[in-house]
Amino acid sequence: MREDIEKIYKAKRILQRIAGGVNPLNGEKLEEDSFLHDPRMIRCLHYVCGLLDDQAANRLRSGSNKPKAFNISPQEKDLIELPDRNIGVNEFARCVNRVISAESKKLTGALLNRQLKKMGILSEEIMEKGKTRTIINEKSGIMV
Structure with missing residues (x-):
């Protein structure tokens, strides 16, 4: 099963390279007049990449509690x-x-944010009407 999932991700990486305008065999840029530069083709390739992600996730989750x-x-x-x-x-x-x-x-993003807040890397700011939003702080290492 793990080999199947690795094959799925290898296929996805190849499609991502093609969608990014790169020949997956030699790493060179695709020719400018290639049909693979058409935005419709690029969207299609990204869509298929999403399907491959779903397929891999289904294989990982099947039959387990x-x-x-x-x-x-x-x-x-x-x-x-x-x-x-x-x-x-x-x-x-x-x-x-x-x-x-x-x-x-x-x-999940929520789980990750919650843990980063516990670690003091992210903080919360109270907005108007009592709403809160997540913000970076000096411990985050991100300079804006």
């Missing part, structure tokens, strides 16, 4: 692939969820 806690092994951490752009906590959580075992609870 609902996990109770989030767990990630050092080997799984090494498998995490992050995009080469700024991402939010929800997309980060999706990247992590692609590699964790079926025995682990899925990571």
Whole structure:
């Protein structure tokens, strides 16, 4: 089963490279007049990547009881692939969820934010009407 999931992610990486305008075989840019630069093709490739993610998640979850806690092994951490752009906590959580075992609870942006607040890396600011929003602080290491 793990080999099947790895094949799914390999196929996804290939499609992502093509969608990004790169030949997956040699790493060179695709020719400018290639049909693969058409936005409709790029959207289609990203859609298929999403389907591959869903398929892998279904294979990981099939036949198991609902996990109770989030767990990630050092080997799984090494498998995490992050995009080469700024991402939010929800997309980060999706990247992590692609590699964790079926025995682990899925990571969510809310769970991640809650833990970062406990660690003092994020804070909450009280807005008008009593609403709160999550903000960075000096411990976050992010300078704005």
